[in-house]
Amino acid sequence: MAWLPELKCWQIDVPALSETDDEQEQADSKHYYTRITIAAAENLFGRHTRTFLARDTMPMCVADTEAKYCKFVVKDSWVEATVSPGEDVRDEIGHLHKIRGKLRDHRDIEGSYPIIVAGGRVQFNRSDCEGVVEDTTASTLGDVFPNVATPVDNSSGGNSGSKNEDPRPVPFRVHKRVATTPVGKLLRYLDCPLKFAKVMADAMRAHYKIRWYADILHRDISSNILFYETDDGDVHGLLIDFDHAIDLSVPKTTRHLDRSGTLPFMSINNLAGNVEWVTGLDDWESAL
Known part of the structure; x- marks a missing residue:
């Protein structure tokens, strides 16, 4: 550098x-x-x-x-x-x-x-x-x-x-x-609830496909989801920050061994420190 x-x-x-x-x-x-x-x-x-x-x-x-x-x-x-x-x-x-x-x-x-x-x-x-x-x-x-x-x-x-x-x-x-x-840009710069809904839908659609086709579980769904605009004014969601993600195809990585993610958005199992299986439901709970 x-x-x-x-x-x-x-x-x-x-x-x-x-x-x-x-x-x-x-x-x-x-x-x-x-x-x-x-x-x-x-x-x-x-x-x-x-x-x-x-x-x-x-x-x-x-x-x-x-x-x-x-x-x-x-x-x-x-x-x-x-x-x-x-x-x-x-x-x-x-x-x-x-x-x-x-x-x-x-x-x-x-x-x-x-x-x-x-x-x-x-x-x-x-x-x-x-x-x-x-x-x-x-x-x-x-x-x-x-x-x-x-x-x-x-x-x-x-x-x-x-x-x-x-x-x-x-x-x-x-x-x-x-x-x-x-x-992308931060969600706080969105000025329309309908655009916000589309951005979240894009991000969680990506989350679903990444989970099922790449075996990568994000584990940090929060307000850090981004959006960007195309030349025609349409908005798209962008799922970022995979530094807490795990590869579900690797043995011994599918339990809550630590608290991961952004505190206000953590799932109940994550917050409680329960040694449960990590699933996509934890991330959907964070999104909701």
């Missing part, structure tokens, strides 16, 4: 993806350019996620970085994960890649969910010129990390968190970046 003073914008490198449908294969990286921050990560605690509105071609002047020229959302985050990417069952990038492949032919919901165009774990060159290393809390803290690390619970695809009384405070986090399209 580098600042370009002559253009007054950031250049963000996002790991590129291969074109295979079911497997992630990190290639080089793609450049994105932005000066518009949608969400900042300025606090010590919280989601540790920054989001930018970006374009994928080099701007010719400062005006070229205005919002109307930005067709992509870039999410830069430090998320709890497993050390091995193959065991990272809560990986949003992996979910989006699977969704893109499984729903490629479902034109009726095209534009109702984010299409991943790049994404992966961030890497940097080693100072000793011996290859690259992933940007993680372990690589940042080095030999100190084993003494302060929170034990990892692979059964839930992340760290044991509140279920473990171990006082060691630092979870294993991985630096990830992902770029998606289309770009």
Whole structure:
């Protein structure tokens, strides 16, 4: 990530993806350019996620970085994960890649969910010129990390968190970046109840197909659903934020092992911490 003073914008490198449908294969990286921050990560605690509105071609002047020229959302985050990417069952990038492949032919919901165009774990060159290393809390803290690390619970695809009384405070986090399209607006900018109903219908239709055709359950239905307008003035819903999603085809991920989602919209089972099967009904309860 580098600042370009002559253009007054950031250049963000996002790991590129291969074109295979079911497997992630990190290639080089793609450049994105932005000066518009949608969400900042300025606090010590919280989601540790920054989001930018970006374009994928080099701007010719400062005006070229205005919002109307930005067709992509870039999410830069430090998320709890497993050390091995193959065991990272809560990986949003992996979910989006699977969704893109499984729903490629479902034109009726095209534009109702984010299409991943790049994404992966961030890497940097080693100072000793011996290859690259992933940007993680372990690589940042080095030999100190084993003494302060929170034990990892692979059964839930992340760290044991509140279920473990171990006082060691630092979870294993991985630096990830992902770029998606289309770009949407917040629901509060809708000015018509009928449009709101259509947006919600679009989002939940996408939710249904993603659940049944890709085996991905969202688990965070809230007011963060977005909408966008087409040139003819029609509105469409956009289901975003798959960072709490789980892959139901993976064993041991279908129970409420933790509270997930946005507090005012959580299902009763989720709030109560009941160890019940996670189903699409939890998300429909959140939507209602």
